[in-house]
Amino acid sequence: xxxLEVSGIETFYGxxxxxxxxELEVEEGEVVTLMGRNGMGKTTTIRSICGLNxxxxxxxxxxxxxxxxxxxxxxxxxxxxxxxxxxxxxxxxTVRENLIVSARPGKWTLDSVEALFPRLGERFGQYxxxxxxxxxxxxxxxxxxxxxxxxxxxxxxxxGLAPVIRDDIWAAIAKLKREGEAILLVDKTIDxxxxxxxxxxxxxKGKTVWRGKPGEFAADLQNRYLGL
Numbered sequence: 590x591x592x593l594e595v596s597g598i599e600t601f602y603g604x605x606x607x608x609x610x611x612e613l614e615v616e617e618g619e620v621v622t623l624m625g626r627n628g629m630g631k632t633t634t635i636r637s638i639c640g641l642n643x644x645x646x647x648x649x650x651x652x653x654x655x656x657x658x659x660x661x662x663x664x665x666x667x668x669x670x671x672x673x674x675x676x677x678x679x680x681x682x683t684v685r686e687n688l689i690v691s692a693r694p695g696k697w698t699l700d701s702v703e704a705l706f707p708r709l710g711e712r713f714g715q716y717x718x719x720x721x722x723x724x725x726x727x728x729x730x731x732x733x734x735x736x737x738x739x740x741x742x743x744x745x746x747x748x749g750l751a752p753v754i755r756d757d758i759w760a761a762i763a764k765l766k767r768e769g770e771a772i773l774l775v776d777k778t779i780d781x782x783x784x785x786x787x788x789x790x791x792x793x794k795g796k797t798v799w800r801g802k803p804g805e806f807a808a809d810l811q812n813r814y815l816g817l
Contacts, residue, residue: 590616592771594648595637606795671733673744678717684728687717697734706731726750739771741765742772745776746774786803
């Protein structure tokens with residue numbers, strides 16, 4: 590079943606057009622990666638899906654519901670959990686408070702988040718602004734999971750993190766995949782992305798220029814679209 594369908598969206602910042610007919614889909618239980626060089630429209634696509642930048646044309650549907658006229662909080666309530674670029678934890682709340690502030694009933698609880706990220710369990714009583722960058726990223730992922738979403742969107746989940754923390758995050762993403770979570774993932778570490786992806790979507794200058802399976806994303810395509 591198609592969970593998320595993005596069809597021909599065009600998004601603007603004022604008079605400047607950022608997206609030119611972006612197309613992508615995410616099926617139930619599927620990991621889809623959104624790739625491209627910096628400034629190619631990945632974050633704008635995510636913001637468009639979440640209602641933070643409303644497209645002027647095209648259609649975004651989630652579980653059959655048209656999102657075009659819905660505010661961001663209603664889109665989140667439908668079951669989209671966003672882990673934004675830059676983490677954006679609530680600095681003056683504890684780890685526990687960050688996790689429960691938007692929690693909804695379901696399989697993801699404090700106990701299951703702690704099982705995914707044991708490091709967080711050791712810091713439930715700490716304020717978020719006392720955590721390392723990697724711990725804040727774990728907290729941002731845990732907070733999104735606590736909403737018990739049908740789709741998790743991860744925007745630059747490992748950017749700027751120490752290698753050991755990146756490994757922990759990728760291990761958690763792999764576990765989420767095994768457990769059947771639907772994920773839309775943006776990141777720059779190609780080997781790790783291709784290891785967890787079911788399908789890949791590449792953007793260039795705000796357009797969808799390539800879609801396919803990880804095994805089809807050969808070195809020449811990586812060089813052409815990602816400059817690797």
